[in-house]
Amino acid sequence: MLNYISKVLYVMDEKKTSLFLLIFTFLLTSVLEAVGIGLVGPFILLVTEPERIFSNFWLNWAYKQIGINSISQFISLLGLIIIVIFCVKAYLYYLSQASIYKFSFTQKGKLCARLLHAYLTAPYIFHLNRNSAVIIKNIATETEKFCQDCIIPLLRLTASLTVVFILVLLLAKANLVLVVGLFGILLLAFFLYYRAKEKIVRWGREGSEANAAMIQIINHGLGGLKETHIIGCQQYFEAQISKEAQRYATAASLFHTFQSLPRITVEAILITFLISFVAVSINFFEENTQNITAVLGVFAVASIRLIPSFSDVLRSVGQLQNNSYILDKLYLDLKEIDEEIKIGNRLDVAPDSIKSGLFSKELKLQPITFVDQVVLDKVTYRYPNVTENAINDISLTINKGQSIAFIGKSGAGKTTLVDVILGLLIPGSGDIQVDGVSIYNEVRSWQNLLGYIPQSIFLMDDTVEKNIAFGVPDNLIDSSKLNKAIKAAQLADVVDQLPDGIKTRVGERGIRLSGGQRQRIGIARALYHEREILVLDEATAALDNETESLVTEAIKSLAGTKTLIIIAHRLSTVEHCDQVYVLEKGRVVKSGSFQEVVLEKSLEI
Numbered sequence: 001m002l003n004y005i006s007k008v009l010y011v012m013d014e015k016k017t018s019l020f021l022l023i024f025t026f027l028l029t030s031v032l033e034a035v036g037i038g039l040v041g042p043f044i045l046l047v048t049e050p051e052r053i054f055s056n057f058w059l060n061w062a063y064k065q066i067g068i069n070s071i072s073q074f075i076s077l078l079g080l081i082i083i084v085i086f087c088v089k090a091y092l093y094y095l096s097q098a099s100i101y102k103f104s105f106t107q108k109g110k111l112c113a114r115l116l117h118a119y120l121t122a123p124y125i126f127h128l129n130r131n132s133a134v135i136i137k138n139i140a141t142e143t144e145k146f147c148q149d150c151i152i153p154l155l156r157l158t159a160s161l162t163v164v165f166i167l168v169l170l171l172a173k174a175n176l177v178l179v180v181g182l183f184g185i186l187l188l189a190f191f192l193y194y195r196a197k198e199k200i201v202r203w204g205r206e207g208s209e210a211n212a213a214m215i216q217i218i219n220h221g222l223g224g225l226k227e228t229h230i231i232g233c234q235q236y237f238e239a240q241i242s243k244e245a246q247r248y249a250t251a252a253s254l255f256h257t258f259q260s261l262p263r264i265t266v267e268a269i270l271i272t273f274l275i276s277f278v279a280v281s282i283n284f285f286e287e288n289t290q291n292i293t294a295v296l297g298v299f300a301v302a303s304i305r306l307i308p309s310f311s312d313v314l315r316s317v318g319q320l321q322n323n324s325y326i327l328d329k330l331y332l333d334l335k336e337i338d339e340e341i342k343i344g345n346r347l348d349v350a351p352d353s354i355k356s357g358l359f360s361k362e363l364k365l366q367p368i369t370f371v372d373q374v375v376l377d378k379v380t381y382r383y384p385n386v387t388e389n390a391i392n393d394i395s396l397t398i399n400k401g402q403s404i405a406f407i408g409k410s411g412a413g414k415t416t417l418v419d420v421i422l423g424l425l426i427p428g429s430g431d432i433q434v435d436g437v438s439i440y441n442e443v444r445s446w447q448n449l450l451g452y453i454p455q456s457i458f459l460m461d462d463t464v465e466k467n468i469a470f471g472v473p474d475n476l477i478d479s480s481k482l483n484k485a486i487k488a489a490q491l492a493d494v495v496d497q498l499p500d501g502i503k504t505r506v507g508e509r510g511i512r513l514s515g516g517q518r519q520r521i522g523i524a525r526a527l528y529h530e531r532e533i534l535v536l537d538e539a540t541a542a543l544d545n546e547t548e549s550l551v552t553e554a555i556k557s558l559a560g561t562k563t564l565i566i567i568a569h570r571l572s573t574v575e576h577c578d579q580v581y582v583l584e585k586g587r588v589v590k591s592g593s594f595q596e597v598v599l600e601k602s603l604e605i
Contacts, residue, residue, distance in 0.1 A: 004320060007331045008150055012107055022103065022155060025096045027162055032089040043082060046075050096159060104151040111143045115330070122337045124424035125384065133216035138333065141211060142326050149323040157316035163309040186269065186310060196258065197321050203255040204322035208329070210248035217241045255322050259315055266310050368445040370532050370563075372435050374398040379430035381420050390416040391586040393430070400532075403564040405574035407597075408583035414567045417583070418537055421565065423447050451526025455538035457518045459510035464495060465502040467510075468524045481528055489524035490553065491517075523555070533563045571598055 046052055046059075050071045053059045068074045119127075119135055172179045221228055221237035228234060376396050382389045391413045398404055406414045419425045421432065423443045432439045432446075439446035459467050468485060469477045482502070486492050494517050498504040510518045526534050536555065556576050558564065568574045571594075580597040582590040590597055 004324065004327070005154070007327055008154060011111065011146065011327065011330050011334060012151070018103060022096065022099055023158060023162075025092060025099065029089055029092045029096055029159075029163075031166060032085055032092065035085055040082065043075070043078055046078065050075065100152060100155045100159070104147045104155065107151055108143050108147045111146065111330075112139055115139045115143065115334070118334055118337045123426075124419065126337060128383075131216060133219050134212050137212050137215050138330060141215075142208070142330060145208075145323060145326050146330060149319050150327055153316035153319040156312055157320070160309040160312040160316065164306065164313060167306050167309070181273065186266070190314060194317070200255060200258070200318055200321040201324055203251040205325040206251035207248050207255075208325050210244045210251065213244040214241055214248070217244065255318075259318055266307050266314075270307060368434050368437055368439065368442055368449065370400060370434050370449050372400060374533075374563075375433045376421070377431045377433065379417075379420060379427045379432065381416060381425055381427045383416075389428075389586055391420065391583075394586075394588055395430075396581060396588065396591070398563060398565065400563055401560050402579065403566065403577040404579045404581065405566045405568060405577040405594075406581050406583055407568060407571070407574060412583040413586035414583055415537060416586075418535055418565065418567055422450060422452060422535060449532045451529060451531030451534045453519070453522045453526055453534060453536045457510065457522035457525075459506050459513075459518060459521065461505065461508040463500075463503050463505055464498065464521065467506060467521055468502075468528050470525050470529075481530070485524040485527035488527050488558065489520045490557065491520045491524050494520065523558075527558075531562075533565065534558065535565045537567045538569065 053063050053071060053074065063071075063074050066074065066077070068077070116139055119139070168179060168183065217237055217240045221234075221241075228237065374397070376394055376398075379391060379394045380389055381391045394417060396404075406417060408414055416425065420427055423439060423446055426440070434446065434449075460470075465477065465482065466474075468482060486495055486502075495501055504512075506513050506518075506521075510521070513521070523534075555564065555566075555573075564577070566574055566577060574580055575594050575598075577594060579591065580594050581588050582597060
């Protein structure tokens, strides 16, 4: 349980003051409840035997101090005090429950923001092994379950255990033998419930995995909507989601049915035990009926709280076990991301020159500026758990304003090399320097110089304006920079033809635009953010010849004013480049001008 609590606290990443205040409220509520219930027995005895007032030191002292001459009025006053105690306790209990829910659901928003921040800032290598459906589910769904089924049960467990502990102490004072026997039977019930731990955990894992699978199936079915319609495979996705829905329903129904057992079991055990105790006491021990009545009065009132509290303990333990799978997922993801950020993509083989920059939090450097050239010096990279290098001992120089191209067959290492240049992957050896300064002294500053235009541009379901000024709040969008970027990307004619100009919504993933228009929005995006180096990764590969020529013209117009790094399969895309590098098995096997590399010797890509 301590390990469970430590994981919850790590995932919450919350200041502990509010937790301590909650626990203090639980304790105060439980003490008041115990005091109130503890006074019930003596009150019953006083009603049946008023003369006991004079035999009890404290009652006799109070009776004399108050100055009431009527014993019945004094007993009524004691009754009023008990009522006040119970009312105060009820109010504090209400406040504690309200605090539990407010605290827990506040964590939902905080945890969503923390997870999103963690996933967005996680090293690129982290996302290579993650499915986006799982990440979306973690942020949107699992945070809700964490709050409802981990934090709330844990706090309720704390509150209920406090109540049970205080009440057990009270009942022990009333009749120790009765409490020992009762406690032994309740422990037996708890033990039998605990034995089902593995089944409860398995039901939680099954439900969580089924939910993740359903989100993934929805992504697949709707993500390829055209293909789904044309092929006519709707029933395939429907059958898949029905299967997972049934899997979830089975796991959830088994768990929630099992959760109804604690209260039923505890009630049956308490009633059976109390009646048996009375029968045995009267027939075998010849206990005084009035004493038994007083003890039973205390037990009866205590049971009103003891039954739901002990039931809450069992139910909360069940919920915590059932959702331990969710807690582990969130905990391990946050822990892994934190560790990867600390150790720089988890590459222990990174050279010392890189490590010193990546790991130094105290190092305060000036932003990297690009005036002359970028130098790749014997750069090597290997993906985790792979035996061969993806790129091997690559050295080259990129001058400011130059256009260079990487060409080669699929699997030659072009995209990996570009990912290293972008600072997404940290090389195992070698270095990248800008005007003699390693980019690993300040990777973020280096990335501020870069604009990235992939084969498939990501577009939000928003306006052209918002997609070009990607990530910029509405009130900070610079219209002059926007118009300049649109013209430079040769997008002005397209914008003029749109029904609402730059305010036209592009649809989900830019579905209302052509491929060429989407690519030019990607170019305009890089230009709006005033990036000095543009990296184009197969930016025209998915376009037809006519559209490609339009995008290529837009790219050519940037030559000389921007430094261009281009990956391409089509040779026509790179014929204007100053330098062409041919990659094969992670190495540069040939370099030179387009004429030297391509025209003088036929090159198959």
